[in-house]
Amino acid sequence: MFQRRRVRILLALLVAAAIALVTIDFRGGDEGILDRARGGVTAVFRPVQDGVVTLVRPFSNLGRSVSELLAIRAENERLRERVAELEERRRAVSDLERENAEFRTLLDIADRTELDVAAARVVALAPSNFEWTVTIDVGADEGIERGMPVIDGDGLVGRVIQVTPGASRVLLAIDPSFSAAARSAGDGEVGILDGRGGDPMVLRLLDPLADLAVGDQVVTSSYQGGVFPAGIPIGTVAAVGEGGSALAPEVQVNPFVDFTRLHHVLVVFSTGVDDIPPFEGSDDLEFERPPVSPRLDDDADDDVDDEGSDEETSDGEDAGGPDATGANALGAPRPRP
């Protein structure tokens, strides 16, 4: 009881002293006695505090370094994940940019040539190492027919050789069984272009004396009713072989199209020029055969006939005419060896 009373008295005194101190501190302001006491205590303790701070600073720095290391590791992990995410997004964007560029090129060539086309995506390559074909995702349902030319932004890709309702197979222009009528874009020299697989394509010119130079551009020709619209770029002359008075030079042509990177193509709704019926068998022929010159005798007359006949045959063979190799000249597939 006595002790409790003493404690109460002490506590009351302490509370009164505390209130008095607060009052003195408030009344004294910045220059009061308690403020000076505070400054004195701080001055006394400052060296001790500095010493303790100096002593513990390495340990506190160590602790801070450990915590910072952990934070940096966590941030490093987060940044790595962020980098991986951005890298993946960048790759996707690059792919989209490439695809966009392809579509722009396809649109450009479609507008430039004013062709009626259908866009297609290459979905498969040839299963064999000895044929150069691709499968595209458009077919008969989209109006695709056999023989239709296929192009991309760089030029001639090939020709449709097989059609199903939802897909088509395209014979690439580099396939050895591919042939197409072609001409030099510069001087118009006409020839037959053949694929050679992995080697450059070969242009067999009709004129033995044709003068083509390396770098000349080669385009498709509608010569003799070829299935391809005229003017589709094929490639550039890489080398010109030896020719002669009767032997047409073989011209090697590097294609514009990169056949290893085909992604999107255009199928051209064109079947080329209709075949014209044979000259003599035509019913609506308005041409009259000129009379035989009275100055020529029968032998001469026969020679003229024979000569004309020889010329026809010769032209037909050289040009790959419709009767002999005309099918190849017009782009039809040749039998494989």
Add this chain to the structure above:
Amino acid sequence: MIRRTLVMALLLVTAAVLETALFPSLALFGFRPDLLLLVTAVVATRDGPMAGARVGSAAGLLGDLLVTSAPVGLGVLVVSVLGALVGWSRPYLAPSSVTAPLLLVAAASVAGTAAHGILGGLLVDDRPGAELVVQAAIAVGLYNTLLSPLAYTLVRRVSDAFPLRGAGFQ
């Protein structure tokens, strides 16, 4: 008695120096422990309300002069009253309990920090927000509770070496 007083003063000065020099770099959620309050609570738990009030008044005055920028006397008021209250509650604790003193220290730390924040807010213009007062009270309570076993060990050795004598002490 004089030696005990000197040792207790040395203990309080050490606590004040550590609180101002060491623990700012060991802050927990931005808050540091109130070692002066901790020593007062531990002394009061062990030696009773009279010792608690006396040590608390000295600790509060030292804190007012060295640690805080609050008006001088506020710490005296809060810590001495808390010392007496903790000392009075000591008989109600189970003598063999280990957790009861810790809980008492935790409660005293939370109450002392909150009271200091509230009274300081009433006396000065830039009063802390209620949310900050609650956060500080909880953080200081946790930190003081973590350090209380060490403080108990230290105070017990001092009390055993320099036992209280005289009227009013148990």
